[in-house]
Every structure is written in structure tokens, then in C-alpha cells.
Amino acid sequence: MKWTELPEQPCLIARSVAILGDRWTMLVLRDAFAGLRRFDQFQESLGISRTIVADRLNLLVEEGVLEKRPYQQHPPRYEYRLTSKGLDLYPILLAIFDWGRRYYPIEAGLPIIHTHKNCGHDFAPVTTCSHCGDPVTAHDVTARRGPGLYS
């Protein structure tokens, strides 16, 4: 979906899910964070048609989430790397992983274990308030219209 096809409503979630609201796009991003870079790696990981892989990679490049770089000249070959805009999607991926961990547990344990390099411990993500630093859940938040919303 193009952003311009969305309802005429200045919504940051709608703008973002115009890109992210697609399961293959999310799995491409998962794989990019796991270190995959080349078209064939993505295609093999996802096990889907080259057309779908190419479509999602192109969208992510167009949106500045991935950067397409040549890694070989003859014949020309490209790889796809997360940009800083792409790397900033990490909290979203972590939050999705953590929700899956809670509600779709795998009997044998976690499939992937995340370690926080700075403190050296395995961790789960905790969403906190930028002001006071305390954890934030849906129950702790009120929302009001801001100046960017049509009145």
C-alpha cells in the first residue's frame, strides 16, 4: 500500500504500518537484523518467490530502511544493509519477539536469546517512560490530541 492511499488522517501509526504492516516485510527485517544481506539469503530464509522478496527489498530501500550497496563488480552484485532508520526499528522487533515469547512459548525454550552487551546479561525488553524511567504499560498511559491532528 502506498502512503497516499491511506485515509486522509495524519497518523504516525498508519504511516508506519503502510511499510511495516506486511508479514514478509517484517520477516525480511528480522533476517536483516540477524545479519543476512544478500538477495539469495533472504530468499532462502523465507522460502518464497523471488518476486515477493524483490518487492519487499525494493520497498525497504525506497523508504530508506535498507541501503543497497554493490559488493562485487563483475558481474554486479548487491547487498542490503540496514540504515540508521532501519536500525531504529529494533525496538519494534524486540517488542514483537517479546510478545511472542509470552503468548506463543516454545516448549523447548527460547529459539533466540538476546544478550545486552553493556551489562553482559540475557534480557527481555522493557518499555519505559522517557521522563521518569519507570516501566510503561497500556494501563499507565493517557493520550490526547496534539497540534498535528486535524481538529
Next chain:
Amino acid sequence: MKWTELPEQPCLIARSVAILGDRWTMLVLRDAFAGLRRFDQFQESLGISRTIVADRLNLLVEEGVLEKRPYQQHPPRYEYRLTSKGLDLYPILLAIFDWGRRYYPIEAGLPIIHTHKNCGHDFAPVTTCSHCGDPVTAHDVTARRGPGLYS
């Protein structure tokens, strides 16, 4: 997409995005967090066909993210409320909003302003480490295979 159609790979992100990797589903969730409960409210907000709205609401009920409750007997009418599993999606929605805020800013300002009730301040979400409490970015994390991943 049904979970069973996914690649034979125990991935919590794939499991979760089988539900969440759909833009209309995400916008239904956005609206549910904004307090909408009735079919017609969702339909009016999204401006899409009743079939798509019904399909997404049914999926979310089936997955235990929304609960369908009668609010009127004659004629029977239902409303859709977030369950605790649904409320636990809030960090994902907040993270998506925050990414949109950074990369697709609206000139007039934020369309929605979130206040942390506990401290009384407007805030942005910060993803932190459950062990040390420090902020976590993509650069701060290493991931390794856990027991739940096929070797």
C-alpha cells in the same frame, strides 16, 4: 496467513507477525487502544469494506487479542474489547508510533500526545534492558541460538 502455513521454523517473530503483519489488523488495534469498541466505529475509522473489518476483528478474537461481548440483547449487538493479551501489544504500538514520530514528522507537531499517568509527564517510549535498566539499541545486543531453535 495461518500460522501452520509458515516455514517450519520455530520463530516467535514469524508466529507473531502471522497476526500482526497486516496493516488493517494494526489499524484495528490502534483504534481499539484509542477506545473504539463497536463494529461500526472501526469501520468508520478505517473507511474500508465491512468484510475486511469483520475478517480482522474475527482473527483478533480467534487469537484471544480481542474479546467479543454482547452489549445489547434486542437486537443482539456486540463490542470488541482488548484482552490482557491484547493490552500487552501496547509496547509494540508505542514503538511503531515512536518510529513514525522520528522518521515521518508532521510539521504541525505530534498528532497524539502520550502522558505517563504515574509521573504526570508527556513521554516517548524507551526500550530498556530487564536486567540493568539501561536503554537498549540494535548496537547493544548480541543474539544466540536458544534451546527452542532446531539445531
